[in-house]
Amino acid sequence: MTxxxxxxxxxxxxxxNALGFTRRDYEGPVxxxxxxxxxxxxxxxxxxxxxxxxxxxxxxxxxxxxGCSSKTPTYFLGQSHGFNTVHGRMPSVLTGANLANRGLLYxxxxxxxxxxxxxxxxxxxxxxxxxxxxxxxxNNGVYGLTKGxxxxxxxxxxxSKRGAANDDEPIDLVMMALTLGASFVAxxxxxxxxxxxxxxxxxxxxxxxxxxxxxxxxxAFNNHSGSTKSYDYVREHNEAxxxxxxxxxxxxxxxxxxxxxTRDVVLHDGGLLRxxxxxxxxxxxxxVAAMAYLESHRARGIVVTGLLYVAEDASDLHDAQETVDAxxxxxxxxxxxxxxxxxxxxxxxxx
Amino acid sequence: MKPTDIAxxxxxxxxxxxxxxxxxxTPVPEYIRLISQGRYDDAYLINWKSNxxxxxLGRTCDRPCEPACRRVRVEEGSPEHRxxxxxxxxxxxxxxxxxxxxxxxxxxxxxxxxxxxxxxxxVALVGAGPASLTVARDLAPLGYExxxxxxxxxxxxxxxxQIPKFRLPDRVIDEECGYILDxxxxxRGGTRIDSMAALxxxxxxxxxxxxxAPRGRDLDIPGRQAxxxxxxxxxxxxxxxxxxHTTSIGKxxxxxxxxxxxxxxxxxxxxxxxxxxxxxxxxxxxxxxASPWEKEDAQHEGIPIxxxxxxxxxxxxNGKLTGITFDKVEARYDDKGRRELVPTGEPxxxxxxxxxxxxxxxxNAYPWIERGLGIEFDRWNMPVxxxxxxxxxxxxxxxxxxxxxxxxxxxxxxxxxxDAAISIDKHCRGEDVAKRPGPTFLxxxxxxxxxxxxxxxxxxxxxxxxxxxxxxxxxxxxxRQEVELGFDARLAFAEAQRCLNCDVQTVFTxxxxxECDACVDICPMDCITFTANGxxxxxxxxxxxxxxxxxxxxxxxxxxxxxxxxxxxxxxCLHCGLCAERCPTGAWDMKKSYIEMSHCGDTPRVHLPKSxxxxxxxxxxx
Numbered sequence: 001m002t003x004x005x006x007x008x009x010x011x012x013x014x015x016x017n018a019l020g021f022t023r024r025d026y027e028g029p030v031x032x033x034x035x036x037x038x039x040x041x042x043x044x045x046x047x048x049x050x051x052x053x054x055x056x057x058x059x060x061x062x063x064x065x066x067g068c069s070s071k072t073p074t075y076f077l078g079q080s081h082g083f084n085t086v087h088g089r090m091p092s093v094l095t096g097a098n099l100a101n102r103g104l105l106y107x108x109x110x111x112x113x114x115x116x117x118x119x120x121x122x123x124x125x126x127x128x129x130x131x132x133x134x135x136x137x138x139n140n141g142v143y144g145l146t147k148g149x150x151x152x153x154x155x156x157x158x159x160s161k162r163g164a165a166n167d168d169e170p171i172d173l174v175m176m177a178l179t180l181g182a183s184f185v186a187x188x189x190x191x192x193x194x195x196x197x198x199x200x201x202x203x204x205x206x207x208x209x210x211x212x213x214x215x216x217x218x219x220a221f222n223n224h225s226g227s228t229k230s231y232d233y234v235r236e237h238n239e240a241x242x243x244x245x246x247x248x249x250x251x252x253x254x255x256x257x258x259x260x261x262t263r264d265v266v267l268h269d270g271g272l273l274r275x276x277x278x279x280x281x282x283x284x285x286x287x288v289a290a291m292a293y294l295e296s297h298r299a300r301g302i303v304v305t306g307l308l309y310v311a312e313d314a315s316d317l318h319d320a321q322e323t324v325d326a327x328x329x330x331x332x333x334x335x336x337x338x339x340x341x342x343x344x345x346x347x348x349x350x351x
Numbered sequence: 352m353k354p355t356d357i358a359x360x361x362x363x364x365x366x367x368x369x370x371x372x373x374x375x376x377t378p379v380p381e382y383i384r385l386i387s388q389g390r391y392d393d394a395y396l397i398n399w400k401s402n403x404x405x406x407x408l409g410r411t412c413d414r415p416c417e418p419a420c421r422r423v424r425v426e427e428g429s430p431e432h433r434x435x436x437x438x439x440x441x442x443x444x445x446x447x448x449x450x451x452x453x454x455x456x457x458x459x460x461x462x463x464x465x466x467x468x469x470x471x472x473x474v475a476l477v478g479a480g481p482a483s484l485t486v487a488r489d490l491a492p493l494g495y496e497x498x499x500x501x502x503x504x505x506x507x508x509x510x511x512x513q514i515p516k517f518r519l520p521d522r523v524i525d526e527e528c529g530y531i532l533d534x535x536x537x538x539r540g541g542t543r544i545d546s547m548a549a550l551x552x553x554x555x556x557x558x559x560x561x562x563x564a565p566r567g568r569d570l571d572i573p574g575r576q577a578x579x580x581x582x583x584x585x586x587x588x589x590x591x592x593x594x595x596h597t598t599s600i601g602k603x604x605x606x607x608x609x610x611x612x613x614x615x616x617x618x619x620x621x622x623x624x625x626x627x628x629x630x631x632x633x634x635x636x637x638x639x640x641a642s643p644w645e646k647e648d649a650q651h652e653g654i655p656i657x658x659x660x661x662x663x664x665x666x667x668x669n670g671k672l673t674g675i676t677f678d679k680v681e682a683r684y685d686d687k688g689r690r691e692l693v694p695t696g697e698p699x700x701x702x703x704x705x706x707x708x709x710x711x712x713x714x715n716a717y718p719w720i721e722r723g724l725g726i727e728f729d730r731w732n733m734p735v736x737x738x739x740x741x742x743x744x745x746x747x748x749x750x751x752x753x754x755x756x757x758x759x760x761x762x763x764x765x766x767x768x769x770d771a772a773i774s775i776d777k778h779c780r781g782e783d784v785a786k787r788p789g790p791t792f793l794x795x796x797x798x799x800x801x802x803x804x805x806x807x808x809x810x811x812x813x814x815x816x817x818x819x820x821x822x823x824x825x826x827x828x829x830x831r832q833e834v835e836l837g838f839d840a841r842l843a844f845a846e847a848q849r850c851l852n853c854d855v856q857t858v859f860t861x862x863x864x865x866e867c868d869a870c871v872d873i874c875p876m877d878c879i880t881f882t883a884n885g886x887x888x889x890x891x892x893x894x895x896x897x898x899x900x901x902x903x904x905x906x907x908x909x910x911x912x913x914x915x916x917x918x919x920x921x922x923x924c925l926h927c928g929l930c931a932e933r934c935p936t937g938a939w940d941m942k943k944s945y946i947e948m949s950h951c952g953d954t955p956r957v958h959l960p961k962s963x964x965x966x967x968x969x970x971x972x973x
Contacts (some may be wrong), residue, residue: 003802003932004802004808004809004927004929004932006873006875006929007810007812007875007925007927008429008430008431008812008875009425009426009428009429009430009810009812009875009876009925010428010429010430010875010876010877011428011876011877011878011896011923012424012427012428012923013428013896013897013899014428014877014896024875030873034935035869035932035933035934035935036865036867036869036933036934036935036936037867037869038867040868040869040872040873040933041867041868041869041872043872044868044871044872190867190868191866191867191868193868217867219865219867219935223865231865231866231867232865232912235866235912235913
């Protein structure tokens with residue numbers, strides 16, 4: 001952390017987006033996390049992604065639980081709506097908010113403790129309900145706020161800062177999300193924004209539950225040799241299956257100069273995901289193959305990153321529930337109080 | 352790119368833009384910090400050591416440091432400035448220097464003492480202006496017998512004769528020249544040297560020529576001779592005013608010329624009875640050689656500046672000047688960007704006036720240096736002088752100040768004086784004059800604790816503070832009444848806080864970096880990028896913010912674990928230290944670089960093969 005507020009002065013050539021905002025306008029107050037925390041890099045990636053997408057800040061709701069990760073929404077999108085929920089309960093609050101006001105973009109920010117331990121049940125249900133949201137897990141494998149005990153995502157056999165080995169099997173949130181029906185599943189690394197920013201942009205534009213599991217080293221308690229979530233370990237064992245370019249609707253298609261096969265995925269809003277396949281055998285549209293690939297690589301200690309699965313014909317909770325198109329706060333009295341005749345009709349249908 | 356060699360003193364010196372631009376390389380941020388701490392004596396002495404005349408320069412310097420100031424480039428990116436359409440402005444470095452001089456106590460006990468015993472060497476100095484006095488100051492404490500000759504009775508040279516008293520009062524000149532003369536200098540006022548041959552015959556071990564550029568250029572157009580009585584050469588008129596020989600001027604005055612001398616002329620004329628004073632320049636207003644602040648000061652006193660007018664003829668009746676006519680011109684630029692003033696064909700412009708002051712340039716004149724003494728002159732009749740050593744082609748004879756390369760300004764004269772003193776000392780010791788001592792270079796961490804630094808790293812958004820002025824009505828009544836009141840202590844502190852502390856350097860240690868991106872994310876100016884290495888042009892284009900200012904270096908690290916490098920664009924770094932505060936491993940540290948030019952008698956700690964010359968920023972007054 002720093003004691004000073006970040007000066008408002010910026011580079012004279014700092015670009016503005018379609019709304020006339022600079023990237024700096026998407027920042028929040030200065031972070032109070034430890035110096036070098038991976039979470040701060042994720043915050044910076046979120047800021048960049050929302051700036052690039054030219055999202056009006058007041059159209060975003062950021063929700064989080066408890067923990068280092070869940071503090072971070074304070075430090076980005078300072079002009080957006082925020083909700084710090086009870087520990088592990090962010091998914092249900094987000095679901096409720098989304099049902100009430102479908103007009104906002106929902107960004108859930110959580111950590112490995114918040115999502116894989118106390119909130120595991122909530123995590124499972126928000127995924128299987130396919131709530132339209134971007135769910136970012138800032139995953140560092142330890143409980144940083146309580147000084148570095150293993151969390152549920154710590155790999156079996158990895159060692160704590162004091163040398164103790166972890167005997168428990170890890171929970172792989174990516175695998176769980178795939179099993180439970182999430183329609184967009186990705187993994188990133190806080191130390192690689194070139195990969196992470198396009199993933200966030202694609203997830204924000206995706207309709208349905210989008211999970212990004214971001215490996216985010218805890219510099220204070222989990223960045224030593226023996227850790228499998230340190231900067232060094234992840235850099236050495238990171239295998240990206242693809243690189244992604246997000247192209248908004250109607251943007252001219254640029255010809256790829258780099259070699260390698262590309263694969264296009266059209267999003268519901270007409271936007272285009274162009275994947276540059278680093279592993280030509282990997283098809284992110286094939287869930288079964290993806291799961292087999294992930295499992296075999298995990299066994300070899302490899303951290304697979306990139307867009308791991310995307311369902312092209314995604315739908316969401318509103319589709320399933322056939323809810324009204326407008327956010328509830330925009331419904332008028334006439335729509336909310338349809339009158340005795342309508343009530344009569346409803347009652348008749350139930351007889 | 353290869354990793355940046357930060358051990359070379361020039362690298363961090365260049366980052367301190369003001370110091371690099373200063374001909375005497377005064378450690379500016381260091382003395383500004385001392386001012387904000389109220390340590391005026393220390394601030395003054397840093398200046399005194401480097402530029403010899405802090406009180407004088409704090410009022411009159413041409414300020415090459417201020418256009419170079421990083422604050423200007425930084426404020427271009429300030430949302431507040433953009434919103435209010437404010438012009439980005441430099442820190443008021445020059446006027447802070449004056450504050451140090453104004454509020455210091457008695458610093459005499461801390462100045463060098465006259466040498467207890469002479470070293471047996473005698474040096475003659477021609478002219479008692481800033482160049483000669485600097486040489487004398489550097490040499491006298493070492494035991495040299497310095498004999499300073501000047502045609503005027505008092506020391507100071509052009510500082511005393513050509514700068515009006517309302518800008519520079521005599522007491523300041525007396526004080527600062529006095530510090531030097533008190534070192535046991537043999538000052539012979541009223542003794543004009545009119546033969547170099549005769550001087551050389553007197554057996555001095557070295558001779559220094561610091562006699563300035565004493566001849567004002569004339570304007571030979573019709574009517575010049577007939578109306579001569581009311582047409583005055585600017586610098587001669589100024590010195591006549593300075594000595595009290597001239598005490599009045601006509602009611603309507605036209606000043607020809609657009610340099611700082613013209614500005615001094617018009618403002619002086621305003622105080623000696625000129626009710627309608629006009630400045631007329633050939634070039635455009637923006638192309639004038641006068642410093643922007645001097646133009647502002649003139650306009651503030653109700654003096655209009657008319658541009659694009661070329662004098663055609665002086666009008667006169669019975670030997671009395673009645674006016675001047677001008678041709679209207681416009682600037683055209685050829686393919687090579689050269690300017691040409693082309694008549695517009697409009698009718699001539701006429702100014703009625705009683706007196707004209709001609710301030711269209713100054714020249715050197717060496718009628719007193721005989722040819723054939725081994726002192727070579729070039730085809731413009733200027734002495735051939737080595738830019739680094741100030742040596743002429745005759746061993747033992749040195750030039751400096753305006754005498755060396757034509758009209759410049761005081762701070763250049765001081766820089767020349769320091770260099771010449773080193774040469775004279777080496778010459779007298781029988782050493783190689785061409786071997787120059789490098790600067791003193793210190794680099795020390797400023798870390799005091801977690802997130803605590805020994806300097807104020809918060810960035811203020813204050814606009815440049817104006818120097819309070821005396822009321823114009825009062826100021827115009829008395830030519831000896833100083834116009835600028837100077838910063839008071841509170842304003843000086845506030846202005847000092849605008850300094851970005853560019854000498855507190857961001858120093859990167861690649862082997863400590865874990866590439867967590869914390870510095871990249873926090874940097875308010877997007878200075879830092881981690882990327883694949885490349886050649887400079889390629890790298891400059893690939894940074895988080897394009898590094899378009901080629902005068903500012905890229906700081907490139909060695910290869911990191913991920914095979915990338917750290918590349919930092921020094922251009923608009925705020926030196927706020929947030930990168931170092933966010934760095935978990937101490938790979939970034941804020942270290943103060945203290946760079947001081949070696950002066951004669953110093954023991955230099957760094958020896959350089961050949962230091963790059965400072966960029967020439969300031970040009971002479973017209």
